[in-house]
Amino acid sequence: MELFDSKYFFYSDNKLYCEEIPVDDILAQTGTPAYIYSKKFFVDTFKELDSSLQNIKHTVFYAVKSNFNLSVIKTFSDLGSGVDVNSEGELYRVMKLGINPKKIILSGVGKTANEIKLALETNLLMIKAESEEELVLINEVAKDMNVIAPVAIRVNPDVDAKTHPYISTGLAENKFGIDVSAAFKFYLQKEKFGNIEFTGIDMHIGSQITTVEPFVSAVEKMAEVFLKLKSAGLTLKHFDLGGGIGVVYHHEKTFSVKEYADALIPILKKLDCEIFIEPGRFMTANGGILAAQVQYSKKNHDKNFIIVDAGMNDLIRPSIYAAYHHIQPLEINPGRKEIIADVVGPVCESGDFLGKARNISELKRGDYLVVMSAGSYGMTMASNYNARRRPPEILVDGNNFQIVRSRETFEHILYDENF
Ligand code: LLP
Numbered sequence: 299m300e301l302f303d304s305k306y307f308f309y310s311d312n313k314l315y316c317e318e319i320p321v322d323d324i325l326a327q328t329g330t331p332a333y334i335y336s337k338k339f340f341v342d343t344f345k346e347l348d349s350s351l352q353n354i355k356h357t358v359f360y361a362v363k364s365n366f367n368l369s370v371i372k373t374f375s376d377l378g379s380g381v382d383v384n385s386e387g388e389l390y391r392v393m394k395l396g397i398n399p400k401k402i403i404l405s406g407v408g409k410t411a412n413e414i415k416l417a418l419e420t421n422l423l424m425i426k427a428e429s430e431e432e433l434v435l436i437n438e439v440a441k442d443m444n445v446i447a448p449v450a451i452r453v454n455p456d457v458d459a460k461t462h463p464y465i466s467t468g469l470a471e472n473k474f475g476i477d478v479s480a481a482f483k484f485y486l487q488k489e490k491f492g493n494i495e496f497t498g499i500d501m502h503i504g505s506q507i508t509t510v511e512p513f514v515s516a517v518e519k520m521a522e523v524f525l526k527l528k529s530a531g532l533t534l535k536h537f538d539l540g541g542g543i544g545v546v547y548h549h550e551k552t553f554s555v556k557e558y559a560d561a562l563i564p565i566l567k568k569l570d571c572e573i574f575i576e577p578g579r580f581m582t583a584n585g586g587i588l589a590a591q592v593q594y595s596k597k598n599h600d601k602n603f604i605i606v607d608a609g610m611n612d613l614i615r616p617s618i619y620a621a622y623h624h625i626q627p628l629e630i631n632p633g634r635k636e637i638i639a640d641v642v643g644p645v646c647e648s649g650d651f652l653g654k655a656r657n658i659s660e661l662k663r664g665d666y667l668v669v670m671s672a673g674s675y676g677m678t679m680a681s682n683y684n685a686r687r688r689p690p691e692i693l694v695d696g697n698n699f700q701i702v703r704s705r706e707t708f709e710h711i712l713y714d715e716n717f
Contacts, residue, residue, distance in 0.1 A: 299636055299657050302624045302670045306336035307587060312630040314668060318697040321589060321628055325666060328690050328701060330591040331608035333677050335365075335702075337695040339585030340373045347577060348378070350555040354563050356573040359403050361541045362388050364578030364674040365586070368395055369693050369702040374581065375401070380423070382541075382576040386413045393420065403538075403574070405452070405502070407474055414439045418447055424536070426452045426500050428475055433484055433491060440493035450498035450538055453481045453523060455516040459504030459542065462619050468503025468516060475501070478523055485527055496532060498574070499524055502540025505579060508552045510561045513539070517565050524569050537566065538574035545583045547671045548622045555580075579674040586673025588613050588689070589628065590652075592665045593644065602639035604661055609643020610650040611683040613669060613676050617649045625653045628666035634659040641667070645684050677703075682711050 303309060307316055314321045316336050324334060348358055359380040362371055366388060371381060372395055380401035383389045392402055402422040406413070409425075414436050417425050427433045427449050440447035454475030457468045467474040476484065485496050503516050517539065524534060539562070544552045566573050590608035597603075615621035625641050637660050641653040652669050661667060680688045687706035692699050 299626065299659055300624070301626050301630070304339075304584065306339040306585065307668075307670070309630060312632075314626075314628050316587070316694040316699075319694055319699055321587075321668065322666065324692055324694070324699055325589055325591075325628075328692060329705070330589050330666065331606075331612050331689040332589050332705075333586055333672065333689055333691045334589060334699075335367075335370065335582075335586045335673055335691065335693050337373055337693055339673075340370065340581065341377065343581050343585065344374055344377050344379060347555050347575075347580065350559040351563075351573065351575070353559075354566055354573055355571075356575065357401075359401075359574055359576045360581055361576045361578030362392065363678055365582040365676070366391055366678050367691050367693075367702055369700070370582065371395060371397075373693075382578075386410075386416055389413075389416060389420065389422075399423070403576075405576075411435060411439055414447075415443070418443055418445055424448045424450050424497055426450050426538075428452045430476070430480070430484060433494065437491045437493045446493055446495050448497045449494045450500040450534075450536070451476055451481045451484060451496070452500040452502065453478055453520055455501055455503065455519040457503050457512050457516040457519070459507045459512045460509065461504045461506050461542075461544070462621075464619055465505040466503075467505075468501065468512070478519065482523055482526065485532055486530055496534065498534050498536035498538055498571075499527075500538035500540065500574075502576065503542060505542050506544045507542045508544040508550050510553050510558055513542070513558065514561050514565070517562055521565050521569060524571075534571060536572045536574050537569055538576065541576040541578050541580075543577055543580040545579055545671065545674075547583070548624060581674075583671050583674035586671075586676060588669040588672040588676060590667055590669065592661045592663055592667065594663060595639070595661060602637050604639045604641045604658070604667070606641060606643060606652070606667060608652065608669070608689070609645040609684075609686065610647065611645060611681045611686045612643070612689050613652060613672055614679050614681070615675060616652050617647075623653065623672060624670040625656055625658060625667055626670070627659055627661060628668055631659060634661075636660070645686070682706075685711060687711065
């Protein structure tokens with residue numbers, strides 16, 4: 299059985315710790331399933347990324363969609379990070395934290411008029427536009443409000459990010475962005491977009507990208523547009539690289555942020571503008587785990603199943619992307635036999651699994667296991683399917699931990715229903 303550990307989640311005396319706390323001490327208080335995050339991971343990771351870009355004027359805008367717990371967002375914003383939001387709900391969250399509007403950017407391929415209005419009322423730093431119709435609408439809303447909207451066009455560079463098709467966004471076939479030639483044209487239509495100030499250019503080619511080449515190809519294409527616009531008289535203030543930096547879930551070979559910076563900075567320096575970056579997964583994935591308790595184990599037709607109390611409603615990535623998350627016991631019990639088993643949840647779907655054909659030590663009813671690398675797109679994609687309550691979230695900081703979101707109650711789930 300392979301054990302994944304790190305500086306933030308590691309075994310000592312056969313017990314899993316998060317920072318300085320045995321995870322079972324936390325679970326004794328919170329029960330399972332539960333998401334547990336390491337604050338130190340978030341802090342170190344932000345600093346690592348931010349300092350790798352120190353040779354170029356830049357701002358990190360944490361993509362809150364990967365983990366929008368208020369305490370997690372606050373951890374990053376306290377370090378000087380901006381935020382990238384994708385909806386009015388995410389905007390509401392970050393405003394609740396009192397984040398400076400000039401540190402907020404708004405993304406989204408289908409923004410409503412209301413979202414655009416809200417963004418303008420909030421006076422945030424920049425709104426992205428992903429279609430001609432959206433540009434027209436932003437212009438109209440800004441005109442009605444008698445303001446000038448700061449806009450960056452999200453350009454679709456038609457580059458293959460070589461990632462899972464559901465999270466690839468920079469190909470011509472994807473719904474995102476505006477193609478290079480149309481974007482160039484819109485940028486220069488000053489008359490048509492009189493209530494827009496084009497402040498920047500943006501890309502986001504996909505997520506969980508494990509080589510730097512797609513970024514380099516996309517940035518080269520976009521840099522060309524940037525410089526052509528400059529020659530045509532439009533000098534943009536910022537160039538947004540989007541998110542997408544891949545992380546290790548299993549044995550992926552990824553690149554370091556230094557390699558990323560070394561490959562991109564020489565191209566970006568020529569633009570002489572501020573660089574934005576919108577990482578989500580890189581900042582949070584390996585800073586979180588999902589802990590679950592074994593309910594039953596059984597052997598059916600020679601196949602082993604470990605049935606736990608966390609399911610696809612808590613962590614949907616294995617079900618929808620066939621994503622690998624490492625699974626291991628909370629406590630190592632050297633006497634236990636190793637088996638190959640599917641680790642499944644209690645939801646009434648065969649797609650409800652956390653891992654298939656895993657080498658793991660035999661686990662008994664009442665034992666705990668943990669699903670690793672669950673800090674991104676875990677809780678933010680959790681649902682109430684089967685009327686299950688979403689799990690609590692716990693933030694560990696050294697030898698302290700705080701329940702930063704408590705387990706939902708059944709009344710929470712019924713809150714807005716009438717009969
Ligand atoms: N910026 C924009 C405009 C985005 O759409 C995204 C992610 C990001 C930044 C952050 O990307 P990251 O650094 O996290 O790769 N639910 C999927 C991932 C969807 C990503 C959506 N957009 C998953 O669980 O793998």
